[in-house]
């Protein structure tokens with residue numbers, strides 16, 4: 001006997017969740033309660049060709065299915081969160097940080113290999129949906145989920161629905177312009193949130209300030225990354241603290257604009273740079289309070305993401321479980 005999702009009665013429906021990143025490929029079996037089983041990870045083969053990367057992904061998938069004791073035939077579908085850009089909903093991906101995949105037909109290849117309904121979407125959109133389902137976004141009416149990491153990504157969940165936009169890119173808050181004369185962004189524009197608040201942007205600004213002679217304990221630090229800048233900031237280094245204030249302010253400004261545009265009631269911020277905690281969140285909230293004056297933007301709640309390293313997988317699973325609402 002099966003219920004409408006095809007799972008046995010009393011057994012929650014399960015999906016295969018895949019999180020494709022520039023450093024690792026993570027997979028797991030996730031059930032309809034959000035429980036994660038058989039978490040497996042393989043390194044993303046650096047500078048490998050398309051087929052080598054796909055084989056590495058298949059290896060991780062086989063490990064997950066074995067560890068979760070779940071045959072592919074018992075699954076409801078496959079949800080994939082992947083770095084952009086991509087063609088959505090076709091799932092033809094060209095992740096900036098995986099040069100071996102350019103116009104790689106990831107969705108089609110997964111369907112051919114496993115014969116399951118498959119959704120491939122932007123990893124930040126998946127994160128937003130996952131945090132809304134099981135994380136810090138639960139109960140929000142209009143949620144912006146943000147990943148502040150190598151880039152700054154985002155996704156919008158409105159009334160329980162993940163917004164796609166005309167090309168599948170709705171929620172790209174990292175490219176809201178917050179400093180028209182600010183640093184050049186990888187997208188070609190100037191002063192985007194991402195050009196100031198991403199991990200590499202923080203590291204670049206630190207290097208530039210040191211080269212200009214700014215006094216700082218960062219002088220002898222290598223490698224210079226958002227993490228090492230955070231360590232120096234916690235130890236009281238004035239340059240490092242100023243760089244996090246600047247990043248937090250850029251995020252606060254971007255969020256204020258997004259809040260006015262779509263009437264947000266909550267923002268969830270995750271990703272490696274958000275691990276800096278108060279260093280980032282204090283200036284972010286202060287700037288948001290300074291910039292957001294409309295009655296409906298004043299009570300906006302900003303929270304750190306709650307799902308940690310499983311956010312990508314839970315979000316990928318949500319693409320299938322909440323697909324019917326899209």
Ligand SMILES: [Zn+2]
Nearest residue numbers: 175185187192
């Ligand atoms: Zn940009």
